[in-house]
Amino acid sequence: MNEARGVRNRNPGNIDYNPVNQWQGQLAPDPAIEKRFARFDTPENGIRALGKLLLTYQRKHGLKTVKAIINRWAPSVENDTAAYVRAVEANTGTRPGAEVDLAQPTVMVGFVKAIIHHENAGYAYPDAVLAEGVRRALA
Template identity: 90%
Template sequence: MPTTETRGVRNKNPGNIDYNPANQWQGQLKPDPAIEKRFARFDSPENGIRALGKLLLTYQRKHGLKTVKAIINRWAPSAENDTAAYVRAVEANTGTRPGAEVDLGQPPVMTGFVKAIIHHENAGYAYPDVVVVEGVRRALA
């Protein structure tokens, strides 16, 4: 691991999910502004990945977002991100044609999404496959 971990890796929240008291995520640690003012923290990267996956599923199922572009535009607003580059990276990682509909309920699609988001949010960081697979399994359970 690099000596300077990214915030997402340090918080075991590789999707950089904002803390919201309404979200009672599995494995979420109680907020501590001395450690982290904005983002949720988790007890394991698997639970952080689970929350990331659950949030993506909510975007798809509750909000009807079916394309990589629609999902990433909500995940990473253009005010804070180069959303077009982010979308291209996720499409490439999931083997999705621009504008094609995706089904995040399919483990390979969810895994590709999660890996691309972790890579983008954490300066190229990649967890071992076993960690990602377990986080995705928890998200889809």
Template identity: 85%
Template sequence: MATPTRGVRNNNPGNIDYVPANKWRGQLPPNPALEKRFARFDTPENGIRALGKLLLTYQDKHGLKTVKAIISRWAPSTENDTGAYVRAVEANTGTKPGAEIDLHAASVMQGFVKAIIHHENAGFAYPDSVLVEGVRRALE
């Protein structure tokens, strides 16, 4: 079996940076011996919840309404091939380039989160039950 990706090992499939001010539900205390940069969570559902909550912040607080706008903030071009990332998320969610999306709709959020997890974790996919529960927690 292949070694799990960092995001899967950390139950942080969005690879969210650890920021002391963020008090995510289920976030584990920092442990530089295990992970120097990224947050770690007790369950993948809580990692997915944090991913969803962050995406909602991008949409609601920062006014980002398209896949390109959201992914450009999520995965800046200084660290990623943002154009390829945007195309992958659009393809995986069936979103036309430039179309506005509503992440408050569970089906849209699920598709978006699933595409990010796939991209961030070398094609990894959680069982639908884990994805659905993580998104439910993000939208509550």
């Protein structure tokens, strides 16, 4: 079976590699394996980085709605952003345009789950892996 790139890299949010980001569990870059995206030692640390980045969008950049966060996460030049937003709203039980609080574990889990599903062709991690990654992000 051919795993999605994000699953293979244990980076289910498909976070671009940036030497400035010293993510917990991030592996050294290896262009022979992956030219663009970060790679992690465990899916939990990849999920942690995804959650931390979402929290930064909310806290530092003041992005409060699913649409605002996803527009930054997944620019429309690469994605069907409207469909992406609808999927995240459905997964988090959020009304379109409503503010979300990513510091709430249930909201973060729904958000992360929807992003992983979208970024990795429908892939889903076991609930325990997801919960631990989110726990690390919110710690």
